[in-house]
Structure formats: C-alpha cells, structure tokens
Amino acid sequence: MFNRLRYAQISTKITCFYASVLLLVLILTSVLTGLGVYFSFYHQAEVEIEISMNHVLERMHQGRPMGDDFWRDDLIMPGVVLRITDLSGRTVYENDAHYPSIRRIEENTLKNPPFWANRDMQVAEVRNMTIYHAKMDVEYQGQVYQLHFFKTITAEKHFLETLQKILFLMTILGFVLALLAGYFVSKRILLPIREMTATARKIEVEKMDRRISVPPAHDELSELAETFNHMLERLEAGFKQQQRFVSDASHELRTPVTVILGYSDLLSRWGRQDEEILDEGISSIRSEAEDMQQLIEKLLFLARADQKRQVLHKERIELSELVEDVMRKMKLVTKTHTVELLENAQGVIFADQVTMRQMIRIFLENSTKYTPKGGRITASSHRLPEGGFIQLELADNGIGIAKEDQQKVFERFYRVDASRTKAEGGVSGTGLGLSIASWICEQHGIEISMDSDLGKGTKIILKIPLVEG
Template sequence: MSSRIKYRLASLRRSMCAPRISTKITALYALLLSLILIITMFSMGLGIYFSIYHQAEREIDISVQQVLQKLENGADFTQSFWEDDPVLPGVVLRVTNITGRVVFENDSHFPPLEEVAASTRDWSPFLSDKNLRVADIGNWSIYHEEIDVMHDGSIYTLHFLRTITAERQFLKHVQQFLIFAMIVGFIFALAMGYLASRRILKPIRTLTATARKIEIERMDRRIKVPEARDELTELTVTFNHMLDRLQDGINQQQRFVSDASHELRTPVTVILGYSDLLARWGQSDAEVLKEGISSIRSEAENMQQLIEKLLFLARADQKRQVLHKEALELSELLADVMKKMKLVTKRHTVELLRNDPGTVCADPVMMRQMMRIFLENSTKYTPAGGRITVESVRRGGWLCVTFADTGIGIAPKDQKKVFERFYRVDTSRTKAEGVSGTGLGLSIASWIAEQHGIEISLESNLGEGTQIHLRIPLMCG
C-alpha cells in the first residue's frame, strides 16, 4: 500500500472520529442563535402573559376601590348605585348576604357563584395578586375576587368577576406562534451556521486542496490571497511564504546535490583513468607508475577536502555544527595565522600591517578556519609576485579586519554571489589563470561569520585586487 493511500485512510479515520470544524461552527452558531431566540420568545410570552392578567387585575382593583368608596359615602344596593359606573366595563359585581343569597348584581348572565367557586383553580396566576383567583368553566375563564364588608349593620360579600377568555385565547395563539417561530428559527440558525461556516472556511479548504496538490516536483502552486484583510489572509500569505522558502530550500538542495555530484565526478573519473593506465602499463613503466600514483593521491586529497567541506555545510544546515565559544584575544590569533601563512607562501608578499588588540567571544578553531579561507583565496587568485595584506583596527566596540590582495579581482555582477555554494567567478578566466576550486570555501566562511555576528563586506575591481572587510563585535568590559 502506497504512503499516499495510507495518508488518505488515516485522514478519513480522523475525520470520522472527530467532528469537522465546519460542523462545530454550525452547531455553535445554531446554539447561540437558538438561545437568543428562546430567551427572546420566553421574555415576549412572559410579557404578554403578565400584561393580560395584570390588566384584568388592575380593572378589578379600580372597581373595588370605587365600590368601597361609594359604600362609604352611604350608597345603598339599589338601582341608583350604578349611576356613576362604580365598576369598569367588563367587570361584574355580585353582592351576597350572610346566607350566600345574591341580593344585588349588575349582570345576571354570568355563571352562578357556586359554579365559579367549584371551578376555581387552587393556585393564583404567576406574579398576580394572591387574593385573585381564576375559574375555568367550559370555554370561560373568569378572574374573580371576594371582599367582605359591613353595610347598614349587615355583613355582605362583594364578588368582583371579569372574563379573560379572549385574552387567554390570544395568549394561547401567541404561545403556539412563538413555539413555531422557535422551531423555524432553529432551522434557520442551522442553515445560516452552515452557510457561514462554508463561507468562512472556504479559504482554508482552498489552502488544504492546494497543499494536497503540491509535490516536490511541482512546488510552483500558490494560493490566491483573498481581498479581505483578515486572519485568513495572514494565514494564506504565511502559507505562500512558507512554500516560497520550501521551494528555495529544495532548489538549493537539488543544486547542491547536482554541483556536489559534478565536483565529485571529475576526481573519480581521473582516478579511474589512472587506475586503468596503471593496470595496463604501470608494472612495466616506472614513470607511468609514479605519475599515476601521484595523480591518484592528488585527486584523492582534493576529494577528501571537498567531502569535508560538504560534511561541514551539511552539519551547519542541520544545526549540528558545534561551536565552542570563549574569550579570545583576536590579535594573538591573527598574528599566529599570518606567521604560518608567511611560512607556506613563497610566491607572494604577505604582510600584517596593523594588529590592534581586542577580546572577542568566539570559537578559536572556527575563527582560524575563516581567516585561512580568506587568505587562501587571496593567494589562489593573486598572480605570483602579488601582495597580500591584513589589517586589524579597533573602532569603538568593533574590530575592523581587512584582507586585501592585488589579485585578478571580481566583477561587480559576481560580487553578491561569491558567498553562494559552488559559485565560482568566470570559470574560463580562472582556469586560464591556473586557478581551480570547489566554490565552497567562502560559503563556509560566511556561515562562520554569521554564527559570530560578524558583518562581511567586499570591495573589488577587475585587475585591481579584492578587499574583504570584517566587522567583529568585541566583548563588553
């Protein structure tokens, strides 16, 4: 089974075990909107419920106050009692004596009091006056209250009644509508959540689809950046930037492998050629034997140096190249390097012009290697009889070290590329001057400088030599 199929199966299992983000967003959106709808509908229904019973309660209360006021003013339970409308429209008053017989009423069409009492609920409406009761008689709903009064030496009971049948029917219809509205609202919330999640996550789905199509052989695909400047735009830009860096890294790796293979092919070809030559003529011809052994050894040494440089850069790329930094007096190290350089260089004049003292935090082995690379490059590209100088000047918190030569120089178009791996300036020209190399030395020197916080700059003109300037930070105190 291929790795791609395994990856798809693993993704499918993960998607089956865990809900998708779109599902979570839809559920959350629907839940929040449903909660808002439920709270709104409940508040609306409670408000209507309270308003209906409160209105009836208010009308009965006003009627009670007006009837009691009229009785205090000496009115009797006669027909003239109704002259000033002591009860509000819709409110019925029945007066019973101590025996329970109705002695006075303004509407005889209401159900008898006995039936009202028998049909009265055991509880009062929510948030209503506790003295008020509701009686359910058939399709009727009656709000009523009883008050005992003393009038003309006799005890009477005042029964105030008001129908709330129409209001209750209205409340029932409202409740049904609200329940229906909540169901529709919940469905609407699910639909809106689904659409919103699809719209919000569309760039992510596009990003995922593009990522699935990207392969090592086709790293040129990029995600279209959305017009809206939001977090998804930042994610898209970051992803595209990551792809750019990956493509640069892969291209660099492929170029590195290609160049390394090319560099190794030449010495291997030479070694194989001389091996064949030795196999045919080496045993009978001493000159051929000597030349073959010398050439094979020379190419093997070149190959060894190339492999060591490749291993160095590979460890550097993998962050495995260890540095042992310590307090280092740079003037002593530079003087020692220049002393040994004078011993091995016979074709050039090598001078240390100025060597100011300064302590730096550095790995002495790496610093020595970096200086040797610059000096070896100068001797390699400077014709016999040329001059190579080094100068170290202290300026503030820095040591400025300059490596200068009177060599063939570097063209302006090549100066920015000389620190790239395997880059060699004008191959045909350098070969004509008798110069060869791998193009890795300056890359290693650049890496060492970067790890020590050293700034490198280069000045050069064709035929006038080259100057490499190092700006090295000194240790404080």
C-alpha cells in the first residue's frame, strides 16, 4: 500500500495526508473527550464522598448522640448515600432506603476498576448505574460501626455509550469529509500545475512561442510559471541560435567546397595541358582549403567553449610584455598599414597566455581587414585611477561600425554588410573571430566596450583586472 502511495499522483498523496492528519486529530479528540468525561464523573464523586466522610467523622469526634441534631446542617453532600452498620451487619442508619443493598453492591463490585478511579474506593456496576463505594470502620460511643458511602457516578450508563457512539460516528464522518475536502482542495490547488503540464505538452521544438499563463497570486505556482517561461525563452533563443549557427556554418562551408569542386573539375579537364590553369587552380584550392581550416578550427573552439571543455592554463603574466610581443610580430606581417605601440603600462594579470594573445590578435586582424591600405593601427594601455585594473585600447582609423551594429558584431557569423566584409581587397571574414574574443574576455573577467563611428574608425576598450600584490 505504501509503495503504491509512493508512486501515486500528488493530489492523491495530499488527500491521503490531509485525511490521515484529520483522522488522527479526531481520534485523539474523541479519546480525550471520553476520558475527560469519565474522569470528571469519578473525580466529582470522589470529592463529594470525601467531603461527606470528613463531615461525619468530625461530628462523631464531637461525641454528639446520633439523633436528628446529628444530621443537621447538610452533613451529607447531595447525591451521597450513607449507610451505617454494626458488627453484625445490621443497618443502624441510612439516608436512602431505596438505594441498592450493600450486599448487592459488593456482589457487583468490579475486580479491575478503571485506572482513573481512586484505589481506596470500590467501583460497582448495578443495572445501568456505576457506583462509587467507600467504607471505613469507626468507633463511636464505645461501639464499632462500619460507614458505607455511595455515590452514583452515572445515573444512566447508556449516556456514555451513546456519547461513545456519537464520537465514533463523528470520527468516521469527519474522515469521509476530509477525504472529499482533500480531494477537491488538491484538485483546485494543482489545477494551475495541470494547465502548465498541458501547455508544456503542446510546446514543440518547431513552435516554442507558447508560454504558460502566470497565476495572478504571487505564490510558488506563479514563481514556477515565471521560471518555466524564462527557461522556455532561453531554450527558444538557444534553438534559434543553433539553427542560425548550423545554417551559417553550412553557408560558409558551401562556398569554399563549391570553389574547390569547380577548380577540381577545371583541372581534370584542362589543367594537364595548360600550366597557367594548373597553377591558378592549385593556388585557389589551397587558399579555399586554408579558409576552411581556419573556419573549422574556430567552430571547434566555440564548440569546446559551449561544452565547457576549452581548457585554460592561467598563470601570472606581465601584460606589457605580452602586448609588446604581439605588436612586434604584427608589424612584421603587416606591410600595408602603420602599426604603432603607444603607451604600454606595466601590470601583472592572471590569465591564459595563449588565448590572451589570440584575443588581441583577433582585434588587430579585424582592424587590418577593415582599415584601408595606408591606415593606422595603434595599441596603448594605462592603469585606471581606481586601481586594480589596466585599460588596453586597440584603435584604427578604418571604416567604423554603426551604433546599431556594435553589440551584434560579437554574435556568431554576424557581419554588418558586404562592404565591411571585404574592404578594398581585404580578406573576407567568417564572423566568428569577435565571438571567440568575447568568450575569452568573459573567461578572464575582462570588460569589453567599443567606441566607433562610420568612417571614423573603431576603438576596442578592454578593462583587464590586475593581480593584487
């Protein structure tokens, strides 16, 4: 049963739990009520008998004769029956001749009275009555008498039996009502969750624009709906990004593959006889293959980054030495532009040297691609006044980027337009370099910003944290 309940619906679990708790409360209440009634009856009878016993003993110790004056002033509590017998068992006094005889009461005395009864008194069941019986021997005026005090605890025994039946029926009725109430309440409470489930089932990969309606009450369910909607938005954005990524990657790979196939076909037909066509074909195929290799390496880098498998070996690095080395090599390979290193502040950073070098090169290569021949590319760094950071600025006087495109250029495969893709004979790009540079900045806690205008050039600003001490 418990195993079945473990795998039952939440509404069933709530109903069973609610009903079980209420049943336990009802049973406990019924038991305590019954015990309280019994204890109250017995305790009241015990108190009245003890008061009557004390009054009689006090009057006997005064030595008064057992006449009318002896029994004045309400000596016996109302409801208490007193019988006095001598040593032979003869009744010398009683205040209720119709009460059951002593012999009959003693014959019906319970051997195992209730635990709440006084152990110095006896309990007898006679007809429908429960009688409390206390007796004591007293010497009075030279003779020994036995005093019997009786008190009826319940005038009608069926009263308590009826009370017990009522309590039992109320417990059963309460349990049934708890089951019904728990069922409807759980259904009502879990209705928003069922609606969320139904909506989630209708959501497909191709149609992720549906959202779960958020309940008006600001409770856990509304928080769950908002969280689920937020998750759907991220999933939708991820799927769209993945589709765009696959589409763009396919497009980027299709062009070089088409060129390679075209030149291969050209070479197979006329390349063997014409050396000029052979040289042109081999050169073009090599160029396209190199472009494909770069594209595939960038795709693999981003794939490892997305899967958090791109390993970084961070260590303490002198940034000025790194920047100087990158700029020196940039000058050697760049013959069509002026490359200058301006201010180069010293500062130790904690970073992966390979990826940091790769990031700076990406920005510098972009400047080379999109700056006309004869243009100027500069790098400078200085410590910020607030301390703890060094600012590296990489600038050019190229074609620039429009304000509305400055944040999009860090998206994968994004390129502003055809004129920027190939500027005055520059090398066409894949739109992945800045995405890689952005990821490297994120992994090193580097804040990246851009200052650019069309026709006025571009400045990349990197706020790099320094190592303390």
